[in-house]
Amino acid sequence: MPRRTIAILGGTGRQGRGIARRLAAAGFPIVVGSRDPARAAATVREWGADSIGVASYGDAIAGSDVVILALPFDAVVETLDAERGRFGAAFVIDVTVPVAFTSGNATLVHIPEGSAAELVRSHTPPSVGVAAAFKTVPAHALDEVERPLECDEFVCGDSPDARSVATELVEAVRGLRAIDVGPLPRARSIEHLTLLAIGINRRHKIHDARFRVVGL
Amino acid sequence: MPRRTIAILGGTGRQGRGIARRLAAAGFPIVVGSRDPARAAATVREWGADSIGVASYGDAIAGSDVVILALPFDAVVETLDAERGRFGAAFVIDVTVPVAFTSGNATLVHIPEGSAAELVRSHTPPSVGVAAAFKTVPAHALDEVERPLECDEFVCGDSPDARSVATELVEAVRGLRAIDVGPLPRARSIEHLTLLAIGINRRHKIHDARFRVVGL
Numbered sequence: 001m002p003r004r005t006i007a008i009l010g011g012t013g014r015q016g017r018g019i020a021r022r023l024a025a026a027g028f029p030i031v032v033g034s035r036d037p038a039r040a041a042a043t044v045r046e047w048g049a050d051s052i053g054v055a056s057y058g059d060a061i062a063g064s065d066v067v068i069l070a071l072p073f074d075a076v077v078e079t080l081d082a083e084r085g086r087f088g089a090a091f092v093i094d095v096t097v098p099v100a101f102t103s104g105n106a107t108l109v110h111i112p113e114g115s116a117a118e119l120v121r122s123h124t125p126p127s128v129g130v131a132a133a134f135k136t137v138p139a140h141a142l143d144e145v146e147r148p149l150e151c152d153e154f155v156c157g158d159s160p161d162a163r164s165v166a167t168e169l170v171e172a173v174r175g176l177r178a179i180d181v182g183p184l185p186r187a188r189s190i191e192h193l194t195l196l197a198i199g200i201n202r203r204h205k206i207h208d209a210r211f212r213v214v215g216l
Numbered sequence: 217m218p219r220r221t222i223a224i225l226g227g228t229g230r231q232g233r234g235i236a237r238r239l240a241a242a243g244f245p246i247v248v249g250s251r252d253p254a255r256a257a258a259t260v261r262e263w264g265a266d267s268i269g270v271a272s273y274g275d276a277i278a279g280s281d282v283v284i285l286a287l288p289f290d291a292v293v294e295t296l297d298a299e300r301g302r303f304g305a306a307f308v309i310d311v312t313v314p315v316a317f318t319s320g321n322a323t324l325v326h327i328p329e330g331s332a333a334e335l336v337r338s339h340t341p342p343s344v345g346v347a348a349a350f351k352t353v354p355a356h357a358l359d360e361v362e363r364p365l366e367c368d369e370f371v372c373g374d375s376p377d378a379r380s381v382a383t384e385l386v387e388a389v390r391g392l393r394a395i396d397v398g399p400l401p402r403a404r405s406i407e408h409l410t411l412l413a414i415g416i417n418r419r420h421k422i423h424d425a426r427f428r429v430v431g432l
Contacts, residue, residue, distance in 0.1 A: 141431075150430060151430040151431075154412070179416060180419055180420075181412055181415045181416055181419065182415045182418070182419050186411075186412065186415055188408065189408040189409070189411050189412040189415070190412070192404065192405040192408035192409070193405070193408070193409065193412065195402075195405050196370070196397055196402065196405040196406070196409065199397045199398045199402055199405070200395060200397055200429060200432065202398070203396055203397065203398050204396075204432055206431055206432055207431075208431040209429055209430070209431045209432055210429070210430045210431055211427055211428070211429060211430065212427070212428040212429075212430050213416060213425055213426070213427060213428075214366060214367045214425070214426045214427065214428050215367075215422055215423075215424040215425045215426055216416065216420055216422055216425055
């Protein structure tokens, strides 16, 4: 069975680059969606991963089965609204982390919809399923693509299909176990987990606090 | 060095009973604070733990070094306000879980102060340090007092001393590692972790999902 084609918007960015290369290594055709495809293509060439293509946001969305949103949180709404007409993809996976640093303290951005994932839901065509995943694994740990992660990653979504697709992608990454935590509003708890990891990193002078569920 | 005396308000309740017996087993003098001391005394006798005393809320608070709040969340403010004058204790540890079940779905109670722990802070005399702990370990796992828990428990507080006292109590429980996550407002993230555990339990038909930090 051919594997799903995955568009990763912001796929050369801090969060996206590890996900892109790890999913490519797992055999998924990847298209990095970029505001500046020429520059993104140069970055991707450096990776030496032949199965990773590059396209504009709109073309990446139109040509894929799953769209991973790895944009900076601030750019999400604008991008989704601008590319709304391009969605043929059946699923969007929100991996953004709505964290703000005010006078050195990390806090979650207040989001009237409840969470970044629900904000994404409200700016995505209704026919497209939305899930959240890859929010807690540290970006730079993902970026060390040979490194087994040995932790859990939390998935929620607005339908069993959306959660199942997100679970499939998480478990394609070596050393990651996907934990399905239920409906989309659970994303806020996942985002809090990321905030907690940031706090643990700072306080304990480490860099890659992450989580494992015990008892499952 | 004599160990601190610990008052546990609600110490025969769902959350308190495991904490009371485990800390007693670790050598701490424990006073269960109860609205109905006679009934609480009968429960404590059944436990066969001679080092556990029973008193009214006010007497338990007045006679202890640390007060653990293991009351139902709804009773916290009323109790703290009523007993405000009795505080000699230097520290309060909030272990409440502000979860509501609406049409079968668990959600966190909205708290204008930010978290249950910050609500407790605002109803506790300023001279008393406030920490949060024991919010994520499942009550019934704590209640099986011989069972090693093999997980982490998250601690935050409004001063290094408050966090240090909470850490000491958490680590007195066999198989628990305390993770200091910083200032008191982090309690909201810890409360979200509890909500996540409840969601994982339901979805995966298990009973004692809990967490371990990887990378620390």
